[in-house]
Amino acid sequence: xxxxxPSCRFALVTAVLWCSTITVLPGRAQAPTTxxxxxxLVCHGEKGLSAKRGxxxxxxxxxxxxxxxxxxxxxxxxxxxxDLEGKDIPHPTPARVNCGxxxxxxxxxxxxxxxxxxxxxxxxxxxxxxxxxxNHDIVPVGDSRSAVAPLRVPFVCGQCHREGxxxxxxxxxxxxxxxxxxxESIHGEGxxxxxxxxxxxxxxxxxAHSILPHTDPASSIARGNIAKTCxxxxxxxxxxxxxxxxxxxxxxxxxxxxxCVDCHQPHKIRNVFYPQGMADADCQSCxxxxxxxxxxxxxxYVRASELAGSQHAKxxxxxxxxxxxxxxxxxxxxxxxxxxxSSCHAEIGQxxxxxxxxxxxxxxSPNAPSCEECHGTHQVLSKHDPKSxxxxxxxxxxxxxxxxxxxxxxxxxxxRERQIIRRYTESxxxxxxxxxxxxxxxxxTxxxxAHRELPASDPxxxxxxxxxxxxxxxxxxxxxxxxVKSVHSAAVTKTSEPLPxxxxxxxxxxxxxxxxxxFKLEIMTKxxxxxxxxxxxxxxxxxxKVSRLGYTQTAKCYDCHGAHDxxxxxxxxSHLSRANVxxxxxxxxxxxxxxxxxxxxxxxxxxxxxxxxxxxxFWAMTVLLIGTFIVSGVxxxxxxxxxxQMRRELRLxxxxxxxxxxxxxxx
Amino acid sequence: xxxxxxxxxxxxxxxxxxxxAPLAVPQELEYVRFRPLHRxxxxxxxxxxxTLAVTGLSLKFSYTAWAALLSHLLGGFQSAGFIxxxxxxxxxxxxxAHLGDVVRTKRxxxxxxxxxxxxxxxxxxxxxxFREFLATMKWFVGAGPRPQYGRWTYWEKFxxxxxxxGVFVIGATGLTLWFPIFFTRFLPGWxxxxxxxxxxxxxxxxxxxxxxVHFFNTHLRPERFPMDITVFTGQMPLAELRRDKxxxxxxxxxxxxxxxxxxxxxxxxxxRTIRVFGSIALGVGxxxxxxxIYAMVFAYR
Numbered sequence: 001x002x003x004x005x006p007s008c009r010f011a012l013v014t015a016v017l018w019c020s021t022i023t024v025l026p027g028r029a030q031a032p033t034t035x036x037x038x039x040x041l042v043c044h045g046e047k048g049l050s051a052k053r054g055x056x057x058x059x060x061x062x063x064x065x066x067x068x069x070x071x072x073x074x075x076x077x078x079x080x081x082x083d084l085e086g087k088d089i090p091h092p093t094p095a096r097v098n099c100g101x102x103x104x105x106x107x108x109x110x111x112x113x114x115x116x117x118x119x120x121x122x123x124x125x126x127x128x129x130x131x132x133x134x135n136h137d138i139v140p141v142g143d144s145r146s147a148v149a150p151l152r153v154p155f156v157c158g159q160c161h162r163e164g165x166x167x168x169x170x171x172x173x174x175x176x177x178x179x180x181x182x183x184e185s186i187h188g189e190g191x192x193x194x195x196x197x198x199x200x201x202x203x204x205x206x207x208a209h210s211i212l213p214h215t216d217p218a219s220s221i222a223r224g225n226i227a228k229t230c231x232x233x234x235x236x237x238x239x240x241x242x243x244x245x246x247x248x249x250x251x252x253x254x255x256x257x258x259x260c261v262d263c264h265q266p267h268k269i270r271n272v273f274y275p276q277g278m279a280d281a282d283c284q285s286c287x288x289x290x291x292x293x294x295x296x297x298x299x300x301y302v303r304a305s306e307l308a309g310s311q312h313a314k315x316x317x318x319x320x321x322x323x324x325x326x327x328x329x330x331x332x333x334x335x336x337x338x339x340x341x342s343s344c345h346a347e348i349g350q351x352x353x354x355x356x357x358x359x360x361x362x363x364x365s366p367n368a369p370s371c372e373e374c375h376g377t378h379q380v381l382s383k384h385d386p387k388s389x390x391x392x393x394x395x396x397x398x399x400x401x402x403x404x405x406x407x408x409x410x411x412x413x414x415x416r417e418r419q420i421i422r423r424y425t426e427s428x429x430x431x432x433x434x435x436x437x438x439x440x441x442x443x444x445t446x447x448x449x450a451h452r453e454l455p456a457s458d459p460x461x462x463x464x465x466x467x468x469x470x471x472x473x474x475x476x477x478x479x480x481x482x483x484v485k486s487v488h489s490a491a492v493t494k495t496s497e498p499l500p501x502x503x504x505x506x507x508x509x510x511x512x513x514x515x516x517x518x519f520k521l522e523i524m525t526k527x528x529x530x531x532x533x534x535x536x537x538x539x540x541x542x543x544x545k546v547s548r549l550g551y552t553q554t555a556k557c558y559d560c561h562g563a564h565d566x567x568x569x570x571x572x573x574s575h576l577s578r579a580n581v582x583x584x585x586x587x588x589x590x591x592x593x594x595x596x597x598x599x600x601x602x603x604x605x606x607x608x609x610x611x612x613x614x615x616x617x618f619w620a621m622t623v624l625l626i627g628t629f630i631v632s633g634v635x636x637x638x639x640x641x642x643x644x645q646m647r648r649e650l651r652l653x654x655x656x657x658x659x660x661x662x663x664x665x666x667x
Numbered sequence: 668x669x670x671x672x673x674x675x676x677x678x679x680x681x682x683x684x685x686x687x688a689p690l691a692v693p694q695e696l697e698y699v700r701f702r703p704l705h706r707x708x709x710x711x712x713x714x715x716x717x718t719l720a721v722t723g724l725s726l727k728f729s730y731t732a733w734a735a736l737l738s739h740l741l742g743g744f745q746s747a748g749f750i751x752x753x754x755x756x757x758x759x760x761x762x763x764a765h766l767g768d769v770v771r772t773k774r775x776x777x778x779x780x781x782x783x784x785x786x787x788x789x790x791x792x793x794x795x796x797f798r799e800f801l802a803t804m805k806w807f808v809g810a811g812p813r814p815q816y817g818r819w820t821y822w823e824k825f826x827x828x829x830x831x832x833g834v835f836v837i838g839a840t841g842l843t844l845w846f847p848i849f850f851t852r853f854l855p856g857w858x859x860x861x862x863x864x865x866x867x868x869x870x871x872x873x874x875x876x877x878x879x880v881h882f883f884n885t886h887l888r889p890e891r892f893p894m895d896i897t898v899f900t901g902q903m904p905l906a907e908l909r910r911d912k913x914x915x916x917x918x919x920x921x922x923x924x925x926x927x928x929x930x931x932x933x934x935x936x937x938x939r940t941i942r943v944f945g946s947i948a949l950g951v952g953x954x955x956x957x958x959x960i961y962a963m964v965f966a967y968r
Contacts, residue, residue, distance in 0.1 A: 539729075539730070541860075541863070542726075542863065544729075545726050545727070545729035546726070546729070546744045548729040548730055548735075549725070549729045549734060549738045549744055550738075551738075551744045551745075553745070554744075589847075591848045592848060595851040595852065595854070595855060595856050596847060596848055596851040596856055597856060598851070598857055599851075599859045600856070600860045603860040603863075611860075613857060613860075613861055614857075614860055614861060614864055617861050617865060618864050621864060621872075622868065624868075625868060625871060625875070628876060629872075629875065629876070632876065632880040633879075633880070635822070635880075636879075636883050636884065638807035638808070639807060639888070640889075642806060642807055643888040643889045643890055644889045646888075646889070646890045647890040647892075650890050
C-alpha cells in the first residue's frame with residue numbers, strides 16, 4: 001500500500017470501501033463509517049499514540065491505510081468498539097472487542113474449543129481471535145496477506161505450538177516437535193516447500209475454530225472422525241487401503257480397525273511410510289540374535305529365513321508391529337499391544353471376533369486360540385502349502401491340539417459330541433483326507449469354517465441344524481437337492497417338531513460310508529429315534545428280524561422309503577405310492593405283484609384296530625399255546641409223584657431179582 | 668413214530684423159537700415194539716425237528732444275542748434259511764413216508780381200513796382212551812390203580828396227532844412264507860403276515876411241547892430217567908412191556924404172537940451210539956427250552 005501516491009489514496013480507499021460495503025455490508029450507510037474512521041484516525045493515526053495498561057506501554061496506533069484495506073474497513077470503529085459509541089474524547093479505555101457480535105458461528109465454535117475454554121478459564125496463554133487473525137488489518141482468508149492464509153497457518157499455530165513455547169511446555173500437549181515434524185511431512189512439504197496452498201495445514205485437520213482434544217468425540221481428530229477428516233482431501237482413499245479398511249468398515253469398526261493416524265502418524269505423515277517404514281534390517285539387528293529375550297524372559301528371536309519363506313515375506317515388520325515408533329531410540333518400546341492381524345485381514349478378524357474362539361479371547365480366557373495359535377507367527381504359511389498347519393491334511397491335528405479328548409477345549413465343551421478327533425479320523429471324511437490323502441475331503445474347517453466357529457446352538461453357526469444341509473451340500477450338492485424336496489426338509493414340512501438333518505442320520509464326526517454294513521444296520525435305530533412306533537413294528541417282521549440279527553440283505557427303512565428323497569406315502573412321487581410300490585418291492589422280490597405288495601411291512605399283532613386279523617390270529621394262537629401247556633403241564637405235574645413212586649418200586653423189585661439171581665447162580 | 672401194528676418182518680427178525688413159555692424168555696431177548704422204518708423215521712423226525720427249531724427260533728428271537736450268535740454259527744441268515752428249508756423238506760419226506768407206510772402195511776396185512784383204524788391197536792382216540800384218561804387221573808390222585816394201558820396210551824396218541832397237526836399247520840404256513848410271490852397270486856398280501864404269526868406261534872407251541880411235555884412223558888419220567896431209547900432200538904424188555912402196556916402183553920400172549928416179536932438185544936456199541944444221539948437230542952432240546960424261556964420272559968421286547 002505504501003507505493004500508492006497520496007493523491008490517489010482517497011480515491012482508492014473510497015473505491016475499496018465501495019466494493020467492500022456493497023459486497024460485505026450492503027445494509028450499512030457508507031458515509032458516516034468513513035467519517036467515523038477518519039475521526040478516530042485523527043488521534044489513532046498518530047504512530048506515537050500510546051497508553052499505559054497494567055504497567056506496560058501499549059501502542060494505540062492504528063494504521064489507517066491497512067485498516068482501509070481490511071475486511072472491516074466498511075465497519076465503523078464503533079462497529080467493533082461499540083462501547084465508545086457517542087463517547088467524548090478522551091474516551092475511556094475500550095472494552096475487549098467482541099467479534100462474536102458479527103461472527104456468531106465462529107465465536108461459538110471458538111468458545112467451545114480448547115482455545116475458547118482456556119480463554120474462559122482465564123488462561124493467560126489462551127489465544128483469542130486477535131492472536132491469530134490480527135486486529136485492524138484483517139484481510140480475507142483467501143488473501144495471501146492474511147495471517148491465517150494457508151501458507152501462514154503453520155506459523156500462526158507455531159507461535160504457541162512450536163517446541164519450547166510456554167504452551168508446549170506447560171499445557172500437556174502430547175505431541176512433540178509438531179511444527180518441525182509437520183514441515184518435514186508430506187503435508188508440510190507440499191505447503192511450505194512446494195507452495196501448494198491446497199496442502200493441508202494445521203486448520204485442515206484441527207479446524208480453525210473447533211479445536212478440540214482428540215479424546216473429545218466431537219473433535220475432528222477424535223478416533224471416530226479421523227477417517228472423515230482425512231477423506232476431506234483423500235477421498236476414496238479406502239480404495240487403495242482395501243486390505244485394511246474395506247469400505248465403510250473403517251468408520252463402523254473404528255475401535256478395532258486402525259485409524260489413519262495409527263499408520264500415518266500425525267504431523268509426520270509420509271507418502272511412503274509402509275514399504276520403507278521401519279527397515280526390517282533395523283529390527284533384525286536386535287531380533288536376529290537367537291539369545292535375545294524380552295524383559296519377561298520370552299525369546300524374541302526372529303529367524304529371518306522363517307519370515308522370508310512365509311506368506312508375509314513381503315510385509316515389513318512394522319506393518320504388523322505397527323506401534324513401533326521410529327523416533328524412539330528403541331522403536332519397539334512403543335509397542336503395548338500384540339499384533340492385530342485384523343488390521344490387514346479385516347473381514348477375517350471380524351468373523352473371528354464373532355466366533356467362539358474370538359469370544360473366548362475377548363473374555364481373556366486362557367483357552368482362547370488367537371490367530372498365531374493356528375497360523376503361527378513369523379513363519380505363517382499359506383493354507384495351500386503342505387507344510388502349513390492349516391493345510392487340509394494338517395487341520396485335524398491342528399484342531400486336535402485343543403479338541404482331542406482330554407485337551408482344554410474338549411474339557412470345556414459340555415455337548416454331546418465326544419471323541420471328536422478319533423471319530424473323525426475313523427470316519428469316511430477322516431479316512432479320505434488322512435489315508436487317501438484327498439485334500440478336497442471335508443476337514444474340521446470345511447464344516448465349522450476356519451474363523452467363524454460357533455456352537456451348533458447358534459443360529460448363525462454352519463453346524464446349526466438349520467444350516468447343516470447347506471453346509472454338507474457345499475460338497476454333497478446333489479444330495480442336498482434331493483433332501484430339500486423331501487419330507488424331512490423344513491421347506492416341505494412345516495412343524496414345530498425338530499426335523500432331521502444330515503448329521504442326525506450320518507452323525508457329525510463318525511460319518512461312515514452309507515454302503516457299509518454298520519451304517520445300514522444303525523440307520524434303523526436312527527430312523528427309530530423319531531419314528532419309534534413304526535420302527536418297532538418293522539422289527540416284528542421278517543425284514544426287521546433279519547436286520548436285527550445283523551444282516552443287511554433284507555429291506556431297511558431307506559430301501560423302501562428312499563434315503564434323501566423320502567416323501568409321504570400319500571405323495572404320488574413317493575417310492576411307496578400306489579403307482580410305485582410294486583416296483584419298489586421288485587427291487588428285491590423280482591416278480592412281486594400288487595397283491596404281494598399288500599404285505600404289511602410294519603405289521604404288529606398288538607393293534608386290534610389297525611390289524612384285527614393279526615391281532616386275533618395272535619391271540620387265538622396264544623390261547624391255544626397256553627391252553628395246551630396248562631393241560632399238559634398239570635398232567636405232568638400230577639404224574640410226577642406216581643412216577644417217583646414207580647421208580648422206587650422198580651428199584652426194589654430189581655434188587656430183589658438180583659438177590660434171587662445171585663442165589664440161583666451160586667446154587 | 669408210532670404205528671398201528673408191528674409187521675411180519677419183526678417176526679423174521681425175531682430169534683429162533685427156543686422159548687416156549689413166555690415167562691422163561693431169556694434175559695437177552697426183548698420185545699420188538701417198532702419196525703426199523705419207524706426208528707429211522709423217528710430219528711429223521713428228531714433231526715429235522717431240532718434243526719427247524721434252532722434255525723427258526725434264531726429268527727423269531729432275533730432280539731437276543733443268542734439268536735445272532737446262532738445265526739452267525741449257521742453261516743448267516745441265508746444259510747440258516749436254507750438249512751431250515753432243507754430240514755422242512757426232510758420232515759415233509761418223513762411225514763409222507765409214514766403215510767405211505769401206513770397204506771403199504773395195511774395192504775400187506777390185507778386188512779380193511781376199518782380193522783386198521785378201529786382195531787385194538789388203533790392210533791385213533793377211542794372211548795377206552797377216555798376211560799383210561801379218567802382212570803389215570805384217579806391213579807394220579809391215589810384214588811385208583813394204574814390203568815392197564817394198551818399198545819398206545821392216550822398221551823402217545825396225543826403226541827402222534829400233535830405232529831399231524833403241527834406238520835399241517837406249520838408246514839402249510841411255512842410254504843406260504845417260502846413262496847410268497849406264488850401264494851400272493853391268490854391270497855392277499857396280509858396273509859403272509861398272518862402266516863408268519865401262525866407259523867411262529869405254532870412252532871413255539873410245538874417246540875415247547877416236545878421239549879418239555881413229550882420229553883417228560885417219555886424220557887424223564889423218574890422210572891425211565893434219563894431217557895427211553897425204545898423208539899431208536901425198537902425194543903423193550905418184556906418186563907417193561909408187561910408193566911407199561913399190560914393189555915398189549917396179554918393180547919400177544921393170548922394170540923401166541925409174542926414169540927414172533929422177540930429179538931436179541933442190540934450190541935453195546937449200537938446202544939451207546941443211540942444213547943449218545945438221544946443225549947444230544949435231549950440236551951439240545953433243553954437248551955432250546957431254556958433259550959425260549961429266557962427270550963420270552965427276560966429279553967422280550
